[in-house]
Amino acid sequence: MLRVGLIGHGAIAQYVARGLSGLGATLSLIIVRPGRAVAAQAALGDVICRDSIGDDLPDIMVDCAGHAGLAQHGPAILRAGVPMITVSLGALADAALQAGLAEAARQGKTSLILSSGAIGGLDALRAARMGRLDRVTYEGRKPPQGWAGSRAEKVMDLSVPLDAAAVHFDGDARQAALLYPKNANVAAAVALAGLGFEGTQVRLIADPAAQGNTHRITAHGDFGEMRLTITGQTLPGNPRTSALAAMSVLSALADHRAAIRF
Numbered sequence: 001m002l003r004v005g006l007i008g009h010g011a012i013a014q015y016v017a018r019g020l021s022g023l024g025a026t027l028s029l030i031i032v033r034p035g036r037a038v039a040a041q042a043a044l045g046d047v048i049c050r051d052s053i054g055d056d057l058p059d060i061m062v063d064c065a066g067h068a069g070l071a072q073h074g075p076a077i078l079r080a081g082v083p084m085i086t087v088s089l090g091a092l093a094d095a096a097l098q099a100g101l102a103e104a105a106r107q108g109k110t111s112l113i114l115s116s117g118a119i120g121g122l123d124a125l126r127a128a129r130m131g132r133l134d135r136v137t138y139e140g141r142k143p144p145q146g147w148a149g150s151r152a153e154k155v156m157d158l159s160v161p162l163d164a165a166a167v168h169f170d171g172d173a174r175q176a177a178l179l180y181p182k183n184a185n186v187a188a189a190v191a192l193a194g195l196g197f198e199g200t201q202v203r204l205i206a207d208p209a210a211q212g213n214t215h216r217i218t219a220h221g222d223f224g225e226m227r228l229t230i231t232g233q234t235l236p237g238n239p240r241t242s243a244l245a246a247m248s249v250l251s252a253l254a255d256h257r258a259a260i261r262f
């Protein structure tokens with residue numbers, strides 16, 4: 001039985017926790033914020049809750065906590081030799097954090113596994129860059145409430161109904177990932193799979209007509225041309241987050257010990 005630990009217990013973590021038994025896996029640990037372990041333990045029952053990795057190591061950890069959770073716990077987990085899946089790909093736009101995580105994984109002889117999250121087509125981009133890849137763009141479109149609490153609020157008033165779709169960010173993937181830690185992990189995934197953080201152009205849009213979170217990738221290169229659109233339904237626990245992001249974690253866990261895998 002695969003023993004899985006989670007960082008965070010929000011919308012993605014809860015979906016993942018519910019799906020573990022279907023994979024023949026079990027939840028052995030939840031890492032919560034410092035000072036919250038006792039309250040979380042009382043709320044979550046028989047799962048061990050701690051504010052650090054501790055000594056009783058799970059077989060694999062999943063970061064479902066966002067950039068701060070990955071930065072805070074990732075290095076120690078990897079140094080301890082525990083492989084870790086992360087959904088917080090945008091955190092890698094911080095070059096020092098990326099280097100620190102890579103060094104910790106080398107020391108622990110393990111890997112940080114990047115979940116595909118709310119997007120697909122990353123396999124095609126990774127293959128396409130083996131030839132000449134000229135241009136990659138990513139557009140993220142969500143209903144206005146999907147941008148609540150984000151940097152979009154500095155650019156527009158989300159409490160006033162919008163008449164039309166409005167672009168609140170136009171720039172490269174590094175800026176997007178750093179400015180929108182809860183909303184631009186897909187931009188980072190596209191960058192990491194394709195032309196890198198500076199080479200990937202990003203537009204983020206609040207759209208009152210949006211029926212879900214729509215992610216669009218376009219790419220051109222020696223391979224030909226790619227246009228990919230996913231309109232994702234959000235998780236009940238968080239209107240920002242696509243359900244596919246949580247499903248991608250379960251998929252990565254299902255593959256973890258598979259004899260035949262993508």
Ligand SMILES: NC(=O)C1=CN([C@@H]2O[C@H](COP(=O)(O)OP(=O)(O)OC[C@H]3O[C@@H](n4cnc5c(N)ncnc54)[C@H](OP(=O)(O)O)[C@@H]3O)[C@@H](O)[C@H]2O)C=CC1
Nearest residue numbers: 008009010011012032033065066069117118185238241245
């Ligand atoms: N790759 C992708 O496609 C996607 C990635 N994401 C990323 O996933 C993250 C989580 O998404 P979601 O589950 O919807 O978010 P939620 O806000 O529902 O849950 C976040 C959880 O992480 C916990 N947490 C935050 N910081 C820490 C920390 N330093 N240590 C321990 N726990 C911490 C929170 O605890 P508390 O309740 O105490 O605050 C909460 O339980 C997002 O912030 C985003 O960065 C999201 C969507 C798609």
Ligand SMILES: O=C([O-])CC(=O)C(=O)O
Nearest residue numbers: 183184185186213241242
């Ligand atoms: O869940 C989504 O639709 C995408 C998202 O928030 C992110 O890229 O961080």
